[in-house]
Amino acid sequence: MEEIGRSQLAQARKIEEKDITGVPKDSRPQYHLSSPVGWMNDPNGFSYYEGECHLFFQYHPFSNTWGPMHWGHCKSKDFIQWEYLPLALAPDQEYDAGGCYSGSAMEVDGEHVLVYTGVIDRYLKDGTHDYRQVQCIAKGNGVDYEKYEGNPVLDGQGLPEGCSREDFRDPKVWKEGEKYYMAVGNCTIDGDGQALLYRSCDLKQWEFLCILDQSLGKYGKMWECPDFFPLGEKHVLLVSPQDMRARGYEFHNGNNSIFLSGHYEESTFKFQREGAKAADYGLDFYAPQTILAPDGRRILMGWMQSWDAKFMGGLLKWSGMMTIPRELSMRDGRVCQNPVRELEGYRKNLVEYTGEKINGMASFPGISGRVIDLQVEIMEFAFHHFAIRFAHNEEYEMLLQYNRQRNCLTIDRTHSGLVRDVVCRRKMETYPVLQEGREVLKLRILLDQYSAEVFVNDGERVMTSLFLTPMEADGIVFDTDGEACINVRKYDICI
C-alpha cells in the first residue's frame, strides 16, 4: 500500500512540476498567494517550521475545478512572497482515498506534523456505501511527508450520540502546557453545526472533551474549518458554517465564516459565547485559518472565493487564491483585521491628494491601477451617495458605494465582466468614526488584478470580492451626488 502511495504522490508531483510552467506569472495575482496550477481551496497547515512560515492548501493540480483533494505547499519569510514547494499529500491510502481534506500543522521535536482529515469513500462487497471522515497525521522535514502507519488516529466511533460520523473534519491543533488540543468541525445527525474539542499527549491518542459551541439552528448547518484562539481579553471560535440564512446585513445566504467571541474557562473547557459577527462581508471569503506568529501577532488567511460562485473555475489554467494575511486584534469586543504590516515594505510610488472637495465625478492624475494599496478618507458628508468606481473604463467597472442615510456600504461587480449568473452585490453596515472631533470614513482598498479587499475604519469590517474585469480597465473614479471632502493616497505594490 505504502509503495502504491509513494508512486501516486511522485506522479502527482511530476505533473505539477510540468504544468506549472504553462501558467504565466503575470496571469496570477501579484502579491496574493494563488494556486500555482489547477484548483485551490482552503488554507491548511498554517504553521511555523524551522523559523519559516508554511502554508498548505486544498489542491487539485490536475484541473481548474475541485477534484480528489491533495495538499499543495508553499512557504514564506514575510507573508507576502511565497515559494512553492512540491505538493505534500496525495489521497493514496485506504483511509484517505476519497481526499486529504483540510487540517492544520505544527512543529513537534524538530518534525513538521500535519493533521488532516482522510475521507473514506468506498463501496463494500455487500453494496453498502462506506463514507466516513477520519483524522490522520503525517510527519515531515518541511518538504517530504510520511503518513503515520497507525492512521487514522481518530475516527467517529467514540463520538457522543447524536453527532454525525460523516461530517467530522478539518482538525485544528495547538499546544497548551504539555498537552495538545484539537478543534474539529462537526454537525448533529440533523445537520446542525457544532465544533468539538479533543485533547492528547502525543497527537495520536485523542480524548473527547466537549462540544465547544453549537449553532442550535441559528448559525447554519455543518461547521467547517474551526479555529480557536485567545485574542485580547477574549477567546475566539472561528467557524465556517454551510447553509446559513441571511440575517440583516450580518450574515448572508450560503457559506459564511463567523467569529464567535466570548470567555473560555480553561479548567472546565467551557466556552461562553458573547457575540457572533461575520468575518467578512464581501462575496468571496471562506474557510479562514490563523497562525500565531513568533512576535505574538494572530494572523488569518482565508480562501478568497465562495463555493456557490465559483466563477473563476474553467476560465484560467488556475483557480483559487488566498486573502492577504490579516493581523487580528480585539477592539471594543469586535475582531478587527488589517493587512499584515509586511505589505508596507512593498509599497512604491505614492500619489497623494489632501482635502479635495468633490461634487459629481472626479478623478485624479496618478490615482489608478490594478495592483495597488488605495486609501480614501471621506471627511465631509453633504451627499446621499458616494461611489468609488475602480477597475474602470468605458465598458467595465467595480462599484463601491456608500449610502450616507442608510449607513451602508455596497460592493457591486455587476459590470465587472462577469457572464455567469452569480451573486454580484453585497452590503454591510458602515458608520464614520470620530477622529479629532470630526467624522471620517476610512477605506483601505487592496487591489490585486482580480480581487478587492476593502478594510473599513482600520479593519473594523472587511469586504472581499473577486471580479474578472480585463486588466486594461484600471481607472479609478470618485462619484458623489453632493459635496464631499476626501484625502486619497495610492501606492503601487511592487514585488
Ligand code: FRU
Ligand atoms: C471547506 C471544505 C472543508 C473540507 C474541504 C474539502 O471549504 O469543505 O470542510 O475539508 O473544503 O476540499
